[in-house]
Amino acid sequence: MSSTTLSSISSQAGALSKTRHVTAQNVLMAQRSERYSSSGIWVGVFAITMSFAAFTSALFVREGTGDWTHLALPQVLYLNTLLLLASSGTLEIARHRLSKEEGTRKASGWVLVTLLLGLAFCVGQSRAWLDLRAQGVFLATNPNSSFFYLLTFLHALHVCIGVAVLVYLAGRLLASHTTFRLGLFRNTVVYWHFMTVLWVYLLLLCRMKL
Amino acid sequence: MQEGSLEQAHVHAPPQGFIRKYIFSLDHKVIGKQYYALALVAVFTGMILSWLMRIHMVWPEAKLPFLEWFSKNGAPGGIITPEYYLSLLTMHGTLMVFFVLTNAPFAAFGNYFLPIQIGAEDMAFPRFNMMSFWTTFLAWVVLMLAFVIPDGPPIAGWTAYAPLSAVGRDAGPGMQWGASLWGLSIAIFCVGSLLGALNFIATTLDLRAKGMTLMRMPLSSWAWFITSCIALLAFAVLLPACILLILDRHAGTSFYIPAGLVISDRLQPHSGGSPLLWQHLFWFFGHPEVYIAILPSMGIVSHILVNSMRKPLLSARVVIYSMMSIGFLSYMVWGHHMFLSGMNPMSALAFSFPTLTITIPATVLTLMWLGSLYGAKIQINSASLFALGFISMFVSGGVSGFFLAQPSIDIYLHATYFVVGHFHMVMGVASLFGVFAGTYFWFPKMTGRMMNESLGKLHFWLTFVGTYCIFMPFHYLGLIGNVRRYQSFVDDFMAPYLGWHKFMTIAALITGASQFIFLFNLIYSRFKGKPAPENPWNATSLEWSIPSPPPWNNFGAKHPIVYHDPYQYGVKGSKGDFVMQDSPEQVVSASGD
């Protein structure tokens, strides 16, 4: 679709004055940024996947050596899982609303719900860490606890980044309609769903291995 | 389309003010130059470190007063201590591998020319791009801090094998805070490189101008694209490795440190860790890193060779596929660094075969370059000299890989100077030749001024002959079993060969000094060089279709439309024996074939 518009714009753009040209480019770059950012986020997702794959293989290697024990996962983790799954759902609704152009107010509500759920998840995770500390299980207590704190913390960190972006987007939505960055929003949706999937994977990993 | 109009425009207005223009600039060209400058600082630092090592090695009694002034503990009375030798060695390796060989051919030239060569106005994510440079810069600052802290730089080598690198103070001077700075620096560097790689991939996939199909991309762009794919994978693994290392050092975890280690009379409070884990993670990054260093130079050299041959390569496709398969294979061979580390001996064979297999695409590449030279009209200038020199270096460094790829031979040659000679030639010198060639070739475009040719040629001859004088003897000394990473040769049997070490040191001093000719040429030409035309080399790719230096938005008003493969040389074109990618004219092949 864009190649035609692209060429037409570029052909006319030559004639346009400098200022007009820039605005012409806005449209051009608009479609471009739609396209490029979509592949960008997938590349990012791939990179994060690789890092956690590396941690996983490290875990398997470490499991082979001497002092591997067992770690009782705090129950609150399952609640957190539900929260994160729910947040994915609400964000999906928001995306749906937005693409159907039903005004951004409704969508913004769902975005707010999502980021609140995301925050709740982070709080819940820190709760899990506190529970473990209460049992006297710290980062360096045994390899299992090391891996648990490490993986959950890094994942929570990524979720926080997602929350930050959602805050920004919610602001944009509430502020005004025309400057909303749809491409960024779409990427955030991909990223957020990926965080949910990643967490489910991590939970299963911890259950089976730790 | 409707949604598209909701988009806030990505395009950036011409930057205003010094800060936005030259420091926190979003312009890929400025960022490219920043990477280049950083690499330049790093490479001269690393070179001087190597001088100090070489001098100390052959003249252990030599007193270097300025060094005592620089580090009182490192060189009491101006005499380098064993641990300071290792500090120099570690910093030399780290600076060269990360801040020179990764930055110069890939990040610097890639940032500057990838968008232009594919007809884009900028990188896909200009802000990420800026972040990636300043993250890398931060990594460099953190690493350099190791020189000034009282503890001194780490002594564990650039491979930082655990547990030596993981146990902290007891492992020796520099291992308390120096090593922590090292780990932190590399972790930060990983983040920067990941951002960069992400940007390169997204840009290549989505910002290509109309008509710029993947197969119409210049070989240099292809190389940067493949390299960014490798880098994305490699640094995504090194980052976790560094995080685990830092945790072992400061959080008391035991990922890499096994139980019952007694270091400096202290029983280490760790248990169950696996030193092999670090080696696996590190080399899973470490071997692809070799190709992160060399692939961009392959691309740059191909790009320049074609131009100076005035005829297309035998087959650009074959070159691209060879580079792809090298990139792919580079992930199946990391174990060949660990033949003697105590892996299951079976796995040694499993790793040896793909390693040997890499020689096939490498040979194909070499034959493509050689075969294309046949019947060409080679224009000799500084750029093409370095490009031809690259082929020679690549072969010389490559053949020694034959030996090291075989576990049985590794039993004898592992950790000898043979290995050092091998990777310095193929990974260090060869890819730097690519960088030199690229600099002489693209300098006019980047600055709008030509470099001084006669200085360039002088620089080539000194460097070309000099590097052979330095690194060929490495191989010979390796054959007689000269072990690497020794600050002096207490081994009785080394005595008759010290003459060769002196020769190498002198060669290193001369070759290193001749690099200052290059530095002078850079600075002089930047201000006093004669103005460069738009297309001084009669080249075909898009970067030569725009003014030198390019305007802030590269192509100004027009948006290039690509009609041809990148290398239409030896044809009857309106401008001469070439047709530019963006010129609509028909390609008429010249007489002959």
Place this chain on the structure above:
Amino acid sequence: MTGKHVVCSVVGMLALSAVAVAGPNPAGGTVSGKVTYEGTPAKMKPIDMSKEPTCAKMYTTPPLAETVITGSGNSLENVVVYISAGAPDDAAPSTAAVFTQKGCRYIPHLLAFQVNQELKIQNEDQTSHNIHPLPKLNREWNKSQPPGTPPISEKYDKAEIFPVKCNVHPWMHGTFAVLKNSHYAVTGDGGSFTLPNLPPGKYTITAWHESYGDQSQEITITGSESKTVNFVFKAKPY
């Protein structure tokens, strides 16, 4: 060979400490005695220096380890005897305590000196040594000393007795005894010691040995009398 050195250094110490307190109160009490052991001490093994030929060739027969050095009459060498309580802290003397690396051994094996006294470490070997004291209270450092480099000069600001080792030559182990006051002695050949010029008062005298630990005795000095204090350590065969 080292025996002689220990003696020299001990004599040095005594002279030194004498000078240190000569000022205010020339006439004082003297505590002297002998340090002995009972039981069978571990048999010292010869040190295998084959790794460092430049050192190995300095000995006709390989020297023995110096952890436990015994003399005639069950006397025990390398015991530092000092006043751990009762005496005021003294200012550090201006002279430096010298610690020498020669033939890949420490001379003396046990070096006693005062808080904030200058410690001078020199390398007389053709090989590079690495001095790594392992204190718990004081600041730890770890420096190499290649041949031809100037002596290392250091100070310790807390009283502590701790081991010093050479990372490059594992057998090189010595002891630094950093003491509060100038009333100390290191037993040499014959295991005897003397603490002169003790002003009247009540003191705790402590004797410390590398592998047999420490013992303390209370003693009161009135006027310029001479008292005798003996220490007997339990020796273990392993």
Place this chain on the structure above:
Amino acid sequence: MGKLLAIVLVLIAVLSAYPIVSHMFVLPQDISTHGHAIDEQISETMVEAGISFIGAQLVLAFFVWSFSGRKDDRPLKNFPGGARALVIAAFLLVGTEILALGVMGQKAWASVYFTPAKPDDIQVQAQAEQFAFYFRYPGPDGKFGGIHPEKIDEGNQNYFGLDPANDVEARDDIVSGELVVPVDREVHLLMHAKDVGHSFYVRELRIQQDFMPGLDLSVHFTATKLGKYEIVCTQLCGLGHYNMKAYLNVVSQPDFDKWLKDQAGQ
């Protein structure tokens, strides 16, 4: 200037090859039973690598000589056969080369790592530490005493952390700074790292094996020539790495027995 480059390339090819062909640098004598396989492998590879090295440099020189600085009237030519021929050539030549080297190399590798140690071999434990090697013989009882890291006391010559007070097997263990082995007897070296990673390298034995902390590896070899040879560390292990060495002393069986007796006496 192209001609000059061609000449320099030829000179580089010749001068680089000279020290090898003139045997200026030769491997030290081989005193092991398996070493010849490795040496053959090296010389085999040297021939193949040498040919490709010199060949490539000369071809490059020739092309640069004849095709640089040409007048523009002479037409461009393409390599006869073009890309396909070259690719096929590369695959065939290098492919066979790889297979040859790979298969031959496996034999050499197997001779070190896939043949089990003989039952009548001599067991010696090697401990690598910063920055020395120490070797332990089980002594008359043929048993090694256990290792207790907390018992290590180097000033007192207890490098392994033996506990003779409570461990009878440890009392007669013989600890030496040099590796003394009888000639023509297989030695099974049990490798233990005390602190960090090290490596055991004897050039003449054609043996190199890392010490991996927490992972006790082993190698076995048979020395065939009397004499004293250098053992060096090849894995960066800290500030004294360059000076971490010991000696391998290959003696006759009677001398070996005598040596053991003397050591036990101490």
